[in-house]
Amino acid sequence: MNQLWRKKIGQSILLALGCSCLVVAHAQDSTGKTADSEKLVTKDELKKILASYPSSGNSYDGDKLKIRSNIVGFKPLDGSDNSATKCAPISTKMIVSSDTGTELTVNITNIPKPSDWMVDQEELDGLEECKKGEKLVNLYTAYKIDKATLSQYGFNRTGVEFGALVVPFKFHLGVNEFSSSPTVAPYIGWSSGFLQDRGVKFTPIFSSGLAMVPITPKDGGTSKPTPALSTALGVILTSDKNQNFNAGFLFGHDFLGKSERNFDRKVGKSWISFYVGYNTN
Secondary structure, eight states, X not given: OOOOOOOEEOOEEEEETTOOSOEESOOBOTTOOBXXXXXXXXXXXXXXXHHTSEEOTTOOTTOEEEESSOEEEEEETTOSOOSSOEEEOTTOEEEEEEEOSSEEEEEEEEOOOTTSTTOXXXXXHHHHHHHGGGOBXXXXXXXXXXXXXXHTSOEEEEEEEEEEEEEOOEEETTTTEEEOOOEEEEEEEEEBXXXXXXXXXXXXEEEEEEEEEXXXXXXXOOOEEXXXXXXXXXXXXXXXXXXXXXXXXXXXEEEOOHHHHHHOTTTTOOEEEEEEEEEOO
């Protein structure tokens, strides 16, 4: 089934737990430009770097929805029946084919029915309620619904997410040392339905990009920023209480040449990073 993803420009600043809105430089944008290693990158400067990456933002295009209660407010897209809005019963599934920002166009993919395996009484009651007055949605009609109407009800939302993130510090395993090795890199993830019933969105992600890794000589001299391929796996958690706030965990590895690995014992070691963040959209 086709999934349409609107490419909005957005940004998400992921800061180390307890850090302020200033991040040590060396962060790169998607064109490969590197910030001055002797300065701090301000919040506004970092926003400009992150804005150079495409982002899924808050678009519902291509996402799958499963509603948690009966919802009345679906209008046939072809305008064949404008006399009354239609009703989708609890646990109805749908896919979003278009998101204008204020209105969604959806295709219903599943409506609970008595023959379904593991259907419960609540779903059957919801189905019978929607059938009254021939208000029940069907599987062969595309519908429009206002985003504001949908947001008043609970629903699970799953789909692809992408954008850019910043990892401002790393804890290197094996040597048990921290480094301020900021990485600005694109990521892609899948927003799963796990924990959404409890008001938490759980998004596993994969990230890969060019990072400036500070290499410190063995004699303790001045560190030198060196380009490296940085990859990471992790999760992002967001809460329904505030969609702009998120937190998560990353496990990653920076790939450099053999000479750099022999120069600094942290180089070439896998790392972890905990973070909290604030979406500046």
